[in-house]
Amino acid sequence: MESPFKADIVKGKVALITGGASGIGFEISTQFGKHGASIAIMGRRKQVIDSAVSSLRSLGISAIGFQGDVRKQEDAKRVVESTFKHFGRLDILVNAAAGNFLVSPEDLSPNGFRTVLDIDSVGTYTMCHEALKYLKKGAPGRSSSGGGVILNISATLHYTAAWYQIHVSAAKAAVDATTRNLALEWGTDYDIRVNGIAPGPIGNTPGMSKLAPEEINGNKAKDYMPLYKLGETWDIAMAALYLASDAGKYVNGTTLIVDGGLWLSRPRH
Numbered sequence: 001m002e003s004p005f006k007a008d009i010v011k012g013k014v015a016l017i018t019g020g021a022s023g024i025g026f027e028i029s030t031q032f033g034k035h036g037a038s039i040a041i042m043g044r045r046k047q048v049i050d051s052a053v054s055s056l057r058s059l060g061i062s063a064i065g066f067q068g069d070v071r072k073q074e075d076a077k078r079v080v081e082s083t084f085k086h087f088g089r090l091d092i093l094v095n096a097a098a099g100n101f102l103v104s105p106e107d108l109s110p111n112g113f114r115t116v117l118d119i120d121s122v123g124t125y126t127m128c129h130e131a132l133k134y135l136k137k138g139a140p141g142r143s144s145s146g147g148g149v150i151l152n153i154s155a156t157l158h159y160t161a162a163w164y165q166i167h168v169s170a171a172k173a174a175v176d177a178t179t180r181n182l183a184l185e186w187g188t189d190y191d192i193r194v195n196g197i198a199p200g201p202i203g204n205t206p207g208m209s210k211l212a213p214e215e216i217n218g219n220k221a222k223d224y225m226p227l228y229k230l231g232e233t234w235d236i237a238m239a240a241l242y243l244a245s246d247a248g249k250y251v252n253g254t255t256l257i258v259d260g261g262l263w264l265s266r267p268r269h
């Protein structure tokens with residue numbers, strides 16, 4: 001689908017996207033690139049990164065990939081520094097890397113719970129922490145008044161409760177708290193805007209193929225989805241463009257729900 005935004009809304013910006021080689025992260029990489037940004041992708045799997053970078057370059061997008069795990073502080077530091085060295089600045093950090101599996105609390109070990117918090121919550125914080133020195137106003141490549149932007153990909157699971165997702169619900173609740181606290185402190189001190197996006201079920205993503213299945217893909221579930229359809233990665237990328245560009249310049253500390261209204265709904269009776 002064609003973008004409703006002008007092709008230069010993030011022109012000249014440099015975006016680092018964790019989990020940027022697949023699913024929602026890859027579409028954000030693609031759309032940011034198509035709207036003028038240079039793209040650095042961070043991910044764990046070299047082959048997946050290489051193929052994503054080739055696809056971006058074939059669209060004429062300036063792109064580079066770095067292998068790394070957001071759970072390792074040294075990887076986060078190296079990737080942020082390498083992005084800066086390669087492009088000479090950093091404007092946008094998108095935390096899209098996430099871990100997930102369906103499991104009941106009885107079967108989830110504390111280490112399994114911790115693993116997902118390590119990726120989603122601590123990983124997001126670690127990336128923000130390492131990126132601060134390049135995102136804050138007055139950083140190399142930035143003006144003394146303009147700070148960068150952080151976007152944290154969240155979920156809606158923890159607004160209520162979600163079966164077999166206790167670890168992810170807890171992890172995303174921490175992500176939302178991190179978004180608000182950094183928005184407050186870094187918005188005030190460094191002119192950095194920090195926002196989140198909470199996607200609903202999005203088709204053709206690793207998350208969906210793992211998590212859902214029939215109940216959401218089947219017609220039964222569609223009966224109680226307000227817009228009667230799954231979202232597309234494109235929908236999340238457009239929300240990301242709005243928040244990361246000047247269109248969202250007064251938006252700070254919010255997590256924008258992009259789920260077609262699903263989290264509000266109950267089956268019709």
Ligand code: HXC
Pocket residue numbers: 098099100101102103107108109110111112113115116154155156157168199200201206207208210211
């Ligand atoms: C129960 C599991 C498990 C499973 C791992 N563990 N998989 N427990 N069921 N299916 C437990 C292990 O037993 C172990 O605990 C601990 O977790 C660490 O396991 P490892 O295999 O060592 O972890 P690791 O190789 O680091 O992999 C972690 C991973 C990750 C979380 C499984 O590889 C992963 O999820 N990758 C997929 C990425 C993905 O799907 N991304 C999309 C996210 S979608 P013990 O106690 O045995 O040592 C998303 C959307 C949310 O986030 C919102 C949806 C609406």
